[in-house]
Amino acid sequence: MAEKRISYEQAREELAQVVAELEGGELGLEESLKLWERGEELVKICEEWLEGAKAKIAKASAAKSASKAKDADA
Numbered sequence: 001m002a003e004k005r006i007s008y009e010q011a012r013e014e015l016a017q018v019v020a021e022l023e024g025g026e027l028g029l030e031e032s033l034k035l036w037e038r039g040e041e042l043v044k045i046c047e048e049w050l051e052g053a054k055a056k057i058a059k060a061s062a063a064k065s066a067s068k069a070k071d072a073d074a
Contacts, residue, residue, distance in 0.1 A: 008049035
């Protein structure tokens with residue numbers, strides 16, 4: 001079963017925790033590698049959220065520009 005998609009804020013918070021644990025330097029190699037992999041997954045989740053937000057902003061901006069152009073022609 002696929003993991004439920006977590007929010008951007010949840011992913012960012014968990015990523016901060018992963019970074020803090022890795023920077024602590026008290027983990028073994030195997031645990032560090034598992035945390036690193038989880039960090040990579042979290043970065044991907046954050047990037048997906050940010051790309052989605054960028055696309056929505058671009059779409060809204062284009063629609064607003066088109067509306068202004070239409071109003072100017074009227």
